[in-house]
Amino acid sequence: MDPEVSHFKTDVFVDWCPGCGNFGILNALQTAFAELGLEPHQVVMVSGIGCSGKEPHYMGVYGVHTLHGRVLPFATGIKIANPQLEVVAVGGDGDGLGIGAGHFVNAGRRNLHITYIIHDNGVYGLTKGQASPTLRLGLKTKALAKPNMNDAVNPIALALVTGYTFVARSYAYDFRHLKDIIKAAIRHKGLALIDCLQPCPTYNDINTKEWYAGEDRIDSKTGKPQPRLYKLEGTDYDPVVHDLNEDFQKKMAALDKAREWGDRIPIGVFYRNDFQSTFTERISERIPFYQENPPAKQRISDENGFSTAELQEFFNELKTT
Amino acid sequence: MKEVNWMAGGPQGAGVDSAANIFGRACGYGGLYVFGRREYHSNIKGLHSYFHLRVSPHEVLANVNDVDLLAAFDAETVVRHMDEVVHGGGIIVDKDQYSMKVLDIPTLPPEFKDELTINVDEKAVGETLGDFLDYAKKKGIQVFPVPYLDLLKRIAQKLGIDKISRVTRMVNVLAVGVSFTILGYDENLVEKAVTAIFSEKPKVVEMNILAVREAYDYAEQTFKGGFRHRLEKAEWNEERLFVSGNQAVAMGKVLGGCRIQTYYPITPAADESEYLEAHEILKTSSGNGAIIVIQTEDEIAAVNSASGAALTGARAATSTSGPGFALMVEGLSWAGNCEVPLVITYYQRGAPATGLPTRHGQSDLMFALHAGHGEFPRVVLASGDIRECFYDAAKAFNYAEKYQLPVIHLIDKAMANCSQTYPVFETGHFKIDRGDVADEQALVGQVYKRFSLTETGVSPRVLLGTKNGVHWYTGDEHNEYGHISEEPANRTLMMDKRMKKLELVDKETPLGEKINFFGDRHAENLVVSWGSPKGAIIEAMDALTSEGFSLGFMQVRMMHPLPREYIYETLAVAEKIIDVEGNYVGQLAGVIKEQTGISASHYLLKYTGRPMTTTEVYDGLKSILLGQAPVRQVLRYGS
Numbered sequence: 001m002d003p004e005v006s007h008f009k010t011d012v013f014v015d016w017c018p019g020c021g022n023f024g025i026l027n028a029l030q031t032a033f034a035e036l037g038l039e040p041h042q043v044v045m046v047s048g049i050g051c052s053g054k055e056p057h058y059m060g061v062y063g064v065h066t067l068h069g070r071v072l073p074f075a076t077g078i079k080i081a082n083p084q085l086e087v088v089a090v091g092g093d094g095d096g097l098g099i100g101a102g103h104f105v106n107a108g109r110r111n112l113h114i115t116y117i118i119h120d121n122g123v124y125g126l127t128k129g130q131a132s133p134t135l136r137l138g139l140k141t142k143a144l145a146k147p148n149m150n151d152a153v154n155p156i157a158l159a160l161v162t163g164y165t166f167v168a169r170s171y172a173y174d175f176r177h178l179k180d181i182i183k184a185a186i187r188h189k190g191l192a193l194i195d196c197l198q199p200c201p202t203y204n205d206i207n208t209k210e211w212y213a214g215e216d217r218i219d220s221k222t223g224k225p226q227p228r229l230y231k232l233e234g235t236d237y238d239p240v241v242h243d244l245n246e247d248f249q250k251k252m253a254a255l256d257k258a259r260e261w262g263d264r265i266p267i268g269v270f271y272r273n274d275f276q277s278t279f280t281e282r283i284s285e286r287i288p289f290y291q292e293n294p295p296a297k298q299r300i301s302d303e304n305g306f307s308t309a310e311l312q313e314f315f316n317e318l319k320t321t
Numbered sequence: 322m323k324e325v326n327w328m329a330g331g332p333q334g335a336g337v338d339s340a341a342n343i344f345g346r347a348c349g350y351g352g353l354y355v356f357g358r359r360e361y362h363s364n365i366k367g368l369h370s371y372f373h374l375r376v377s378p379h380e381v382l383a384n385v386n387d388v389d390l391l392a393a394f395d396a397e398t399v400v401r402h403m404d405e406v407v408h409g410g411g412i413i414v415d416k417d418q419y420s421m422k423v424l425d426i427p428t429l430p431p432e433f434k435d436e437l438t439i440n441v442d443e444k445a446v447g448e449t450l451g452d453f454l455d456y457a458k459k460k461g462i463q464v465f466p467v468p469y470l471d472l473l474k475r476i477a478q479k480l481g482i483d484k485i486s487r488v489t490r491m492v493n494v495l496a497v498g499v500s501f502t503i504l505g506y507d508e509n510l511v512e513k514a515v516t517a518i519f520s521e522k523p524k525v526v527e528m529n530i531l532a533v534r535e536a537y538d539y540a541e542q543t544f545k546g547g548f549r550h551r552l553e554k555a556e557w558n559e560e561r562l563f564v565s566g567n568q569a570v571a572m573g574k575v576l577g578g579c580r581i582q583t584y585y586p587i588t589p590a591a592d593e594s595e596y597l598e599a600h601e602i603l604k605t606s607s608g609n610g611a612i613i614v615i616q617t618e619d620e621i622a623a624v625n626s627a628s629g630a631a632l633t634g635a636r637a638a639t640s641t642s643g644p645g646f647a648l649m650v651e652g653l654s655w656a657g658n659c660e661v662p663l664v665i666t667y668y669q670r671g672a673p674a675t676g677l678p679t680r681h682g683q684s685d686l687m688f689a690l691h692a693g694h695g696e697f698p699r700v701v702l703a704s705g706d707i708r709e710c711f712y713d714a715a716k717a718f719n720y721a722e723k724y725q726l727p728v729i730h731l732i733d734k735a736m737a738n739c740s741q742t743y744p745v746f747e748t749g750h751f752k753i754d755r756g757d758v759a760d761e762q763a764l765v766g767q768v769y770k771r772f773s774l775t776e777t778g779v780s781p782r783v784l785l786g787t788k789n790g791v792h793w794y795t796g797d798e799h800n801e802y803g804h805i806s807e808e809p810a811n812r813t814l815m816m817d818k819r820m821k822k823l824e825l826v827d828k829e830t831p832l833g834e835k836i837n838f839f840g841d842r843h844a845e846n847l848v849v850s851w852g853s854p855k856g857a858i859i860e861a862m863d864a865l866t867s868e869g870f871s872l873g874f875m876q877v878r879m880m881h882p883l884p885r886e887y888i889y890e891t892l893a894v895a896e897k898i899i900d901v902e903g904n905y906v907g908q909l910a911g912v913i914k915e916q917t918g919i920s921a922s923h924y925l926l927k928y929t930g931r932p933m934t935t936t937e938v939y940d941g942l943k944s945i946l947l948g949q950a951p952v953r954q955v956l957r958y959g960s
Contacts, residue, residue, distance in 0.1 A: 012804050041788045046629070049796075057793055057804050062785050064632065065795035065805075066625065067655050073622035077629025078785060080613060081581050081637065085786050106618035287602060289609040295635035296784065299607040300578030301753035307715070308605040309575045315745050318562040320349020 004034035008060045016051055019209070021121060021172030021198025026058055028175055029088070029117075032182040033061070038086060046075040048091035048100065050126050052119040055090050069100030072107045072116065079112050082296035083280045086186065089116040094124045097133040097153045107191060108162030110279040115185040115192045118155055119172075121200040122207055129203030136261075142205045156258035156270055159193040160251055166192035167239075167254065167271040171229055172199075173209060177267065184269065190278050197229075197267070217263065232257070232268030241273040322378050322553040325504060326387050329496060330371035330402060331394025332428070333364055336493030339518065340392070341372030341740075343497050345563050346514035348376045349742055351507065352557035356381040356856070357740040358932065360959075363588070363678040368428055369397050371960075378555040380742070382706065382856030386936035386958050389550045390503065392496040396421045396450045397428055400437060401960050403453060408461040409549045412454065413499050415492075416466040419451035465544055467499055472535050479531060491532045498536025503544055504552040508537050560745040566736035567592040569707045570666055572746070573714025574638055575603060575612060578753050579664070581630040581637040583615045583623040588678050589737040590640045590668040620645035624652035628661045632794065634758075634784035636718045638664035643672045643685050650692045653727055657697025659794045660772070660780075660819065662721035662728075662756075666714065669733040669852075671930040680930030681734040683852050683903030689729045690881050690912065696816070698823045700724070701881040703731040705837065705855030707741050709878070715751055716834070723756040724822045725779060731880065733903065735853035735932035757781045764789035770801035774814055778821040827882045835879035836887060840866060844873035846946060847895035849921065851877045851909050854901050854933045861939035870946050877909060889917040899945055901925040901938065907953075924953045931959030 008030040016022045033043060043061035047053045049068035056063025062085075066074045075089040096104050096118050107116070122135040129143025133153045140147040159167045166188040170178040178196065185192035199209045210216070214225040232239065237257065241250045254271040284290045302308055329340045338359065345355045356375045362368035373388070375381045388405040391398065392413045399414055400423050406412060424434060424441070440446050446456045454464045469492050470485075477488045494515070501511050512530050519525040564572075571593045574582065584594040594614050603610035617623040623639045630637035641649065646667050656663040669685045671677025689701050700720045704710040713730055721728045759769070759781040771792035773780040780801075783790035793803035798815060800806040837855075840862055848858055855876050862872050875891055877883070892898055892913070900910035900921035905928050910921040925941040927933050937956045944950040 010804075039788075040791050041786060044785050054805065057795070060791060062791055063793035063795075063803070064629070064785075065793065065797065067651055067796055070621065070625045070652070073617065073625035074629035076615075076617075076622070077581070077583070077626030077631075077637070078633055080615060080626070081630035081633040081635040082786055085633070102618055103622055106622070283613060287611045287613070290611065290613075293609050293611075295580035295611075295613055295630065295637070296633035296786070298580050298610055298635075299605075300580070300636060301755070302606060305752040305754070307576050307578060307748070307751050307753050308607040308610065309578065309748075310604040310606060311572055311576060311746075311748055313604055314568075314572050314575070314600065315560075315562060318564050318568065319560060319745070320346055320563045320742065321557075321560045 005030050007040055008033050010058055010060050012057045014058050015054070017202045019201035020051065021200070022051055022055065022119060024172035024175055024178065025117065025119060025196055025198065026055060028178040028182055029059065032179045032186065035179070036183055036186060043086045043088065044078055046071050046078065046087065046089045048095035050092040050095055050124065052090050052092050069095050069098070069103065071095065071100065072103040075114050076107065076110065076112060079114055080279070080283070080295070082294050083113070083291055084294070087114045088186070089114055091118060092124070092132070093118055093120045093122065093134040093155070094132040097155060097158070101133070104158065105162045108159065108164045111163055111165055111190040111276055112279045113189050113191070115182070115194070117182070117194045117196055119198055120155065120195050121198045121204055123200050123203040125200050125203055139206055141203060143203050154258055155193065155195040157255055160254050160258065160271055163191070163276070164193045165190035165273040165276045166269070168193065168269045169195040169197065169267045171197045171212065171267050174267070177231065181269070188272065189274070190276060228263055228265045229267050230264060232266050232270070239269040239271050241275060244275050247273060247275070322551060322555070324375060324377035324381065325550050325552055326373065326375050326385060326389045327392065327500060328371055328373045328388045328402060328405070329392040329394070329493070330369065330398030331493070332367050332397070333361060333370045334366035335394050336490055337370045337372050337394070340493035340497050341374055342518055343494065343511065343514045344500070345374055345740060346517060347501065347506070347511045348374070348552065349561060349563050350510040350513055351552070352555035353378060353552070354380050354742040355563060355740070356383060358384050358735070359738040360931070361679050369401060371398065371402065376552065382860055384932070384934045386934050390500055392500045394492050394496060396423060397426050399450060400426070400453060401433070403457055406457070406462050411463040411465055411503060411548055412457060413465045413467060413496055413503070414454060416468040417470055419449065419454070419466070421450045422448050423450055423453060424448065463548060465499065465503060467495065467539065469495055472539060476528070476531055476535055480528060488528065491529060494529045494532040495536045498533040499540045501552070502537050502540035503548045504550060506552040507554065508533065561742050562745055563740055563742050564707060565738060565740045566707045566710045566732060567738070568596055569711040570714045570732065571596045573711040576748055576751055577715030577718040578636045579612060579638050579718060580635045581613050581615070581627065583617050583627045583637070583639045584641065585617055585620045585623050585645060587642045587645045589670055589734045590642045590645070590666065592737070593640050593666065620648040621652065624649035624663070624665065628652060628656050628663050631661050631663050632785050636722070638666060640666040640668070642668045642670050643688070644675065646685070646688070646692065654693035654695055654697065655796045656727040657693060657699060657819070658695070658796055660725040662718070662725055664717045664721050664728050664730065666730045666732065668737050669731065677930040679734070681853070681903060681932045682928065682930065683733050684905065684908065684928065686731065686851070686880060686908040686912065689731055696820065698724070698726045698819055699881060700726060700728045700826055700879070701731060702728065703851045703878055703880050704736065705852055705876050705878065707736055707739065708743055708746065710736055711746050719754040720826065723754050724826050725756065725782060726822060731852065733853050759783050759790065761788040761790070771803045772799060772801045772815065772818070774801060774818055777825050778818045779825065823882045827884070830879065832884065832887060835884040837876040837878060838873065839876070840873040841871060842873060843894070844871040845896040846870070846872050846899065847892065847897070848872065848874040848899045848901055848942065849877070849892070849909065849913065850874070850901040851880065852903070854903065854938065857933045857935045857938040858901055860935040861942050864939055865942060865946065872942070872946070880912070883912065883916050885916040888913055889919065892917065892919045897922050897945065899923045899925060899942065901933070903927050903933065922952070923950060925956060926953065927956035929957055929959060934958055
């Protein structure tokens with residue numbers, strides 16, 4: 001094994017089901033961190049609740065395994081307090097698009113430099129297979145008593161309209177693609193979403209590995225399966241906003257792409273905008289020394305332990321003398 | 322000079338707050354102490370609001386029931402507060418509203434109209450505002466009619482403004498000017514206050530000073546009959562502040578090293594965050610400093626973002642009221658489990674549910690003590706006045722970091738929105754205690770365990786991003802490294818580790834930070850209270866003591882861990898134990914009973930949504946001391 005990759009592992013037993021898509025995501029993350037030359041202490045992985053919530057425990061970086069749906073608020077607090085940290089957020093589709101949907105939307109408005117990977121398998125695995133917000137209307141996965149009565153959220157479309165500046169989809173079993181997307185997302189200076197499709201071998205008996213591979217769709221001429229996933233990188237689709245005037249157009253094109261599902265499912269980068277200011281930049285406009293001296297680094301007491309704060313100006317405003 | 326109680330009232334949006342601020346400052350410039358209480362509806366414009374200022378050459382700690390001079394901007398203020406004006410007091414009123422029928426005032430709520438109808442019918446007061454004022458005169462109240470519109474027209478003309486609507490907002494300053502004239506106060510001090518308050522807007526200063534002068538001219542010429550109450554300058558030789566609870570908490574946080582504050586807008590907490598944001602760049606002896614204020618999408622995000630920030634080593638806080646705190650509860654439990662130094666400033670207001678969103682309440686003690694699933698250590702502090710708000714806001718971070726636990730700082734609406742005169746807060750002695758933090762060098766060659774089992778329960782903390790210190794947090798039960806563990810033996814060790822930190826807090830905290838005791842330590846009768854009733858209790862107790870009653874007052878400040886031994890020893894020898902608090906059940910008395918077995922013998926409770934006054938606390942205590950009171954008395958003063 002690559003020695004750098006080993007730095008990003010722990011000896012905690014990985015307790016996901018055999019065949020779980022999470023293994024692919026975990027490997028891709030560890031390799032991406034190594035290839036980016038990150039040092040373990042520079043990275044904070046924040047997770048929600050569910051199978052993916054355990055991911056930080058398997059990573060040799062700072063790990064914050066939080067509450068159901070609250071990955072982004074924790075990640076936001078960490079990143080604002082110390083913008084020098086590389087913050088990677090992971091969570092399930094139920095975590096981010098169900099209970100945490102309000103945070104998903106509002107994080108877009110800030111455009112902090114955070115990479116957010118949604119582990120998208122259409123079910124709530126750890127509670128034994130209920131329908132998640134990305135499961136399509138009318139589908140009945142095996143743990144459901146009746147077909148799903150809610151329609152699905154489209155994570156790509158939602159990210160596009162709420163301000164995410166890097167919006168991508170990948171597939172847990174396409175290691176190389178996912179790893180490269182993760183690297184690009186981490187390099188992106190704003191808020192990046194990766195909607196990572198993955199089978200749940202235990203509870204999602206519809207969107208299976210075989211389904212993604214198109215094994216139910218045998219080409220009559222070649223006799224081979226026709227995979228459902230295709231890479232945007234191999235098409236003439238250009239996700240990048242090259243100048244601000246084309247932002248709307250690019251967003252509309254990405255939304256159009258986001259509608260594709262079923263027999264043809266695009267993976268890759270849907271949209272990237274490097275022009276939108278990040279929250280870090282917005283703070284820096286008001287507080288010029290913010291990035292060098294963020295809240296986590298400020299000295300709040302002197303060598304004798306006394307507070308460094310001088311309140312004279314506050315008092316002057318309130319003085320009645 | 323005797324004390325003067327001045328009240329300004331009018332529709333929201335008419336500048337009642339500014340009027341009170343000018344009045345309070347002008348009094349401060351003359352060396353007088355002021356206690357001011359602000360009351361307002363949950364409404365942007367139009368509904369009734371008022372500000373009651375008590376002014377004295379001596380320190381004043383609370384409101385009293387009396388109003389000596391009522392400056393009414395509108396008819397509603399007269400009908401709502403007329404009964405509070407003392408014999409020999411005065412009412413300043415808009416001359417043009419005399420013919421208004423009081424029952425036609427559109428903003429009066431039906432419950433209040435019913436009361437008013439009784440007055441109109443039974444007391445034969447008459448239907449119009451003029452009739453009400455005649456009735457007031459018969460009761461020995463002076464009436465000072467002011468033609469606000471004429472004065473505004475004159476001002477507009479002098480300023481060369483052709484639209485009267487551009488100056489109508491200055492009714493408030495006219496009322497202030499007339500008030501000070503009647504009270505015989507130095508006009509220069511009023512102009513100084515106007516200049517200070519509008520210092521960033523020179524044009525507004527000019528307009529308002531003109532209004533003050535017009536008011537003085539008019540009132541001096543018109544009201545020559547004299548007035549019983551006078552405001553006189555006092556001798557003083559110290560620097561003083563006129564400061565609200567919201568401002569005090571904000572400044573206390575800065576002193577305490579808070580560098581991130583998260584919040585979601587809610588009354589009466591949001592003013593604090595806005596004040597901090599307006600002052601985000603800080604002056605510090607260590608160079609560049611700033612506090613970052615983040616308005617989050619909800620209180621769930623607020624509490625969890627603050628926790629995240631705290632893990633990086635920034636001192637972080639969030640500020641909220643009851644409904645917001647309710648949403649924070651899961652995050653609080655996470656912070657307790659993960660030993661996060663998180664500070665939550667909790668401004669209580671009238672509850673349950675939306676309750677009385679802009680009114681006072683003290684009914685969330687039990688909630689603050691018990692909020693969160695499971696058992697985890699927390700510190701709950703309750704300030705009793707604005708100065709305590711300042712120091713407790715700073716100290717909260719020391720408790721949080723030293724013991725690595727969430728701290729809930731309980732305040733209430735009364736303190737948040739009252740303003741009081743204090744000598745400038747002393748800050749030179751405040752020390753920051755960051756607890757046990759291991760840095761990069763200390764970690765060399767070690768395998769760091771975030772939750773290492775130690776004798777005290779406190780493990781050395783490493784901040785996210787520190788080299789050599791990688792570790793994990795989880796809301797699951799965890800082992801020393803911070804990895805998930807469901808093993809029963811580990812579980813017991815971790816529960817013990819976390820919970821025993823409370824014993825350490827209890828042992829290490831000086832008594833003076835947990836309890837204030839006033840009066841005779843061995844008095845037969847003991848008042849027990851917490852939070853904003855403090856001022857009224859001290860004043861009432863002083864009066865009763867001088868009448869010969871034997872009375873002591875124990876103010877509990879550390880609600881958790883409760884200093885139960887001290888409380889037990891103190892209460893065990895008292896004859897009467899009088900619980901005074903702003904809720905229905907007597908929550909503090911309940912907690913004390915639970916932890917010491919000792920019950921209160923009497924209760925003075927109030928849940929009108931208004932703070933207690935010295936007058937009603939005095940009356941209530943006296944009836945108890947004379948043996949004439951039932952076990953439970955409910956106070957009701959204030960509109």
